[in-house]
Amino acid sequence: MKPLGWTPQVPLVRPIQRDEAAIERWRVEVWPEVKKRVKQARRTLVFIDESGFYSPPGVVKTHAPRGATPVLQEWQTNDHLSVMGAVPPPGRIYSLVRQESLNGLHSVCCLCRCRVLDAASPVC
Numbered sequence: 001m002k003p004l005g006w007t008p009q010v011p012l013v014r015p016i017q018r019d020e021a022a023i024e025r026w027r028v029e030v031w032p033e034v035k036k037r038v039k040q041a042r043r044t045l046v047f048i049d050e051s052g053f054y055s056p057p058g059v060v061k062t063h064a065p066r067g068a069t070p071v072l073q074e075w076q077t078n079d080h081l082s083v084m085g086a087v088p089p090p091g092r093i094y095s096l097v098r099q100e101s102l103n104g105l106h107s108v109c110c111l112c113r114c115r116v117l118d119a120a121s122p123v124c
Contacts, residue, residue: 048110050084050102082106086114 038045064070084096084106094114096106 044088046086046088046111046114048084048086048107050082050106052101053081053083055079084110086110088114 035045059072062070080099080101082098082100082102084102086094086096088094092114094110096102096110096113098106
């Protein structure tokens with residue numbers, strides 16, 4: 001294959017469900033209406049997302065004598081890191097990092113940190 005100019009490659013993954021026309025319609029029609037309603041209600045629009053990170057061992061292909069597959073001894077744990085990010089206007093970024101799984105109360109805490117909710121509130 002190499003003489004033909006072919007190389008080993010990892011394919012890009014694209015979702016077949018992606019609808020570019022619907023995305024553009026949302027951006028042009030829906031998004032301005034959302035911003036208008038938020039402003040009229042004198043609210044703050046905040047984008048929040050949460051993600052979990054795990055640290056699996058970094059195992060890559062290697063070379064060894066035929067029939068003698070390398071074996072890596074590892075200490076396996078369920079350790080993870082949960083991170084929540086919030087982006088309120090004017091584009092600041094706030095984060096909340098915990099070593100346990102996040103829940104709804106963590107979302108409230110994150111909103112308190114970015115001063116969207118009153119920090120004196122009983123939920124904060």
